[in-house]
Structure formats: structure tokens, C-alpha cells
Amino acid sequence: MSSVLLKNIGTIVSGDITAPILGGNAIIIEGGKIQKVGNESELNVSDPDVTIDCASTTVTPGLFDSHCHVVLGDYTPRQKQTGFLESEVHGGVTTFISAGEVHLPGRPKDPAGTKALAILAAKSFANFRPGGAKVVGGAVILEKGLTEKDFEEMANEGVRTVGEIGLGSVKNPEDAAPMVKWAKACGMTIMMHTGGTSIPGSSTVTAEMVIQTAPDIVSHINGGPTAVALDEVKRLVTETDLALEMVHCGNPKIMVEAANLCVELNSLDRIIIGNDAPSGTGVVPLGILRVIAHLASLSSIKPEEAICMATGNTARVHKLSRGIIAEGLEADLVIMDAPMGSVGEDALSAIEAGDVPGVAMVLVDGEIVVSKSRNTPPPVRKPVVR
Numbered sequence: 455m456s457s458v459l460l461k462n463i464g465t466i467v468s469g470d471i472t473a474p475i476l477g478g479n480a481i482i483i484e485g486g487k488i489q490k491v492g493n494e495s496e497l498n499v500s501d502p503d504v505t506i507d508c509a510s511t512t513v514t515p516g517l518f519d520s521h522c523h524v525v526l527g528d529y530t531p532r533q534k535q536t537g538f539l540e541s542e543v544h545g546g547v548t549t550f551i552s553a554g555e556v557h558l559p560g561r562p563k564d565p566a567g568t569k570a571l572a573i574l575a576a577k578s579f580a581n582f583r584p585g586g587a588k589v590v591g592g593a594v595i596l597e598k599g600l601t602e603k604d605f606e607e608m609a610n611e612g613v614r615t616v617g618e619i620g621l622g623s624v625k626n627p628e629d630a631a632p633m634v635k636w637a638k639a640c641g642m643t644i645m646m647h648t649g650g651t652s653i654p655g656s657s658t659v660t661a662e663m664v665i666q667t668a669p670d671i672v673s674h675i676n677g678g679p680t681a682v683a684l685d686e687v688k689r690l691v692t693e694t695d696l697a698l699e700m701v702h703c704g705n706p707k708i709m710v711e712a713a714n715l716c717v718e719l720n721s722l723d724r725i726i727i728g729n730d731a732p733s734g735t736g737v738v739p740l741g742i743l744r745v746i747a748h749l750a751s752l753s754s755i756k757p758e759e760a761i762c763m764a765t766g767n768t769a770r771v772h773k774l775s776r777g778i779i780a781e782g783l784e785a786d787l788v789i790m791d792a793p794m795g796s797v798g799e800d801a802l803s804a805i806e807a808g809d810v811p812g813v814a815m816v817l818v819d820g821e822i823v824v825s826k827s828r829n830t831p832p833p834v835r836k837p838v839v840r
């Protein structure tokens with residue numbers, strides 16, 4: 455397995471919200487995993503296969519899109535586009551979490567078909583890396599008639615997630631809560647649509663319904679796209695310890711108000727970031743970077759904290775061994791800098807000024823999958839591969 459040295463790093467954002475910035479200027483990768491982080495002079499580097507001179511840019515963990523409505527392959531029937539996942543990798547995303555394959559034309563709603571779709575999507579995405587990125591696919595939509603045994607079977611076949619509760623026929627807490635218990639017992643992570651009805655056929659979900667159902671994640675606390683009222687947001691922040699997702703295709707005003715509330719209540723470790731696309735809003739290749747820039751420029755969240763929300767926080771909620779720059783974890787990384795023409799002098803100050811940073815390089819498991827983003831503005835400084 456090959457070794458990679460990243461040197462001359464200007465800033466390392468850890469992905470760990472309890473210590474967002476790491477000291478040091480170098481990262482060593484061995485066999486796709488992060489081996490060491492620190493100052494190059496102290497790391498005992500022995501002739502790596504690949505050296506990337508980062509030219510004083512910023513290195514972050516690969517970003518997560520915590521809310522992606524994949525179906526199969528890199529195609530969305532919702533907006534009839536191919537390559538939307540690969541396009542998002544050019545916006546720094548290296549892990550996509552399915553929120554439910556709800557856009558499959560003719561999606562079956564009986565237990566056998568529902569189960570089959572979740573298992574097929576989980577197994578298909580386990581073998582398929584669009585643009586090099588990892589997709590956690592196969593998020594089962596809760597439909598009436600699913601049994602405890604069905605959840606055990608799905609978990610054994612690789613289904614890790616319950617897609618947004620509220621998209622299927624199981625809508626009320628009385629119906630959903632028992633299934634949530636079965637899913638949790640199998641180690642699944644559970645998402646729940648929150649807020650107004652998204653598309654015809656889905657339903658409006660209130661804070662009270664979320665509290666009674668007890669999922670793991672309040673999906674789009676800022677609406678997908680219609681948000682709950684601010685006092686409902688307050689209930690979800692203060693009366694639960696659930697993960698709080700903020701999405702691009704939601705309500706920007708409630709996002710900022712919810713973010714400031716989380717700062718006040720010391721709950722930044724609960725925020726995760728998603729696109730909620732493909733959806734009626736479209737596909738948004740730079741959505742995760744844009745939410746990071748929105749939070750860091752319009753709320754009191756710092757840019758490095760916003761990056762941790764889209765990396766380590768999401769990885770923790772979904773129990774994935776990446777999203778933090780630390781020894782032994784998967785080496786999914788983004789190299790970024792201020793975009794040309796920004797008032798910011800580096801990636802973090804550009805983000806704080808509200809600009810989307812320039813993505814210079816993306817690595818997955820230590821392999822370069824993007825060497826120049828076709829979607830962000832060009833970065834001022836560019837890493838060089840030796």
C-alpha cells in the first residue's frame with residue numbers, strides 16, 4: 455500500500471468540534487489511513503511514494519452530505535440528471551448519506567418491496583463510488599407492515615439507516631416509535647423529516663411528533679424546505695439531545711436563528727450539515743460549502759466549527775470511521791484555499807466573509823480523486839504533487 459505525505463500545510467481543521475484546529479504542518483497517510491499528524495520536522499518521514507506540497511493552504515476532512523436523496527447509480531430521476539454525485543465531490547464532499555431512495559419511479563410501498571429496495575441500494579452503493587466518493591445508501595422508508603424480523607434482516611444485509619420518517623405510510627409516532635426501537639436495536643441510525651410537507655404525498659411533522667418518535671436525527675431543523683416555527687426549534691434544541699441537521703434546501707432565516715440558539719446553549723456538537731437534494735430545489739454541487747459559509751458568515755459559529763459540523767459531527771452520528779483527521783482513520787481529505795478575488799486571506803477567513811472556498815484537491819482513502827475542482831472558483835494557492 456502506498457504512502458502519501460502532505461507537507462507545508464497552512465492550517466489543519468481537525469473535524470473534531472471540541473478542538474477544531476490542529477497544530478502541525480504535515481500529515482502522513484499509509485495504506486489509505488491517516489498515520490501521523492504534526493510538524494514535518496518531528497514526524498520521521500521516510501521517502502513517501504507521493505508528496506503533496508500544500509503551499510500553505512488549508513486541509514480539512516472530506517465533507518459529508520448528511521442528506522442526499524440518491525436512488526441507484528449517479529442518476530437522479532427527480533431532476534433527470536446524471537453525474538450529480540460526482541459533481542458534488544468537486545465541492546469537497548467525500549461521503550453521502552442517503553436520506554431514503556424516495557424518488558425511485560414506482561417505488562414499492564409493501565413490506566417486501568420496501569425491504570428489497572433498501573437492501574439493493576445499500577449493496578449497490580457499497581460497490582460503487584461516484585467520483586471516488588463513498589455513499590451510505592439504502593435508507594429504508596418506514597411503511598406499514600414492516601416487522602421486527604424485517605429490520606433484523608435488513609441490518610444483516612447492510613442497511614444502516616432509516617430514511618426520513620414521514621416520507622412513507624408510517625407517519626404517526628404511535629406507528630413509528632416501535633419500528634424506531636427495532637431499528638435502533640439493530641444499530642441503525644434514524645432520520646426524521648421535520649417541518650412542513652415537502653412534496654405531495656409526504657406529511658407535516660411537528661416538534662412534538664419528533665419528540666414522541668425519538669429518532670437520532672432531526673432532519674432539516676430549518677425545513678425541507680418549509681421550517682417549523684422558532685419555538686418548535688427551541689423545543690427540539692432544549693428538550694432533546696438529538697442531532698440537528700441544517701440543510702441547503704431549507705429556510706435560511708430559521709437556520710441562522712437555530713444556529714445562534716445552539717451557540718447560546720453550547721450544542722454545536724449536535725449540528726450536522728446536508729443538502730436535501732436532489733429535491734424540488736434541484737441539485738446543488740456546492741451546497742455543503744455554501745451552508746458552511748452561511749453559518750460562518752451569518753451566525754456566531756466560527757468557520758472551523760462549521761467545517762466540523764459537516765465532517766466529524768456527521769461521522770459520529772452515523773458511526774463512520776472518518777470525518778476527523780486523526781491516526782488510524784480513513785484518509786478522506788480536502789485541500790482548500792481562499793478563492794481568487796476574495797477578501798479572505800485563507801480558506802477560513804474567506805468562509806467567514808461568506809465566500810465559498812476554492813477546492814484545490816480532494817483525496818479519498820489517500821488517493822487523489824479531484825486535482826482541480828471544476829465547480830468552485832479557483833483557489834489562490836495550489837498544491838503541487840511530487
Ligand SMILES: [Zn+2]
Pocket residue numbers: 618647648652673674678
Ligand atoms: Zn425531508
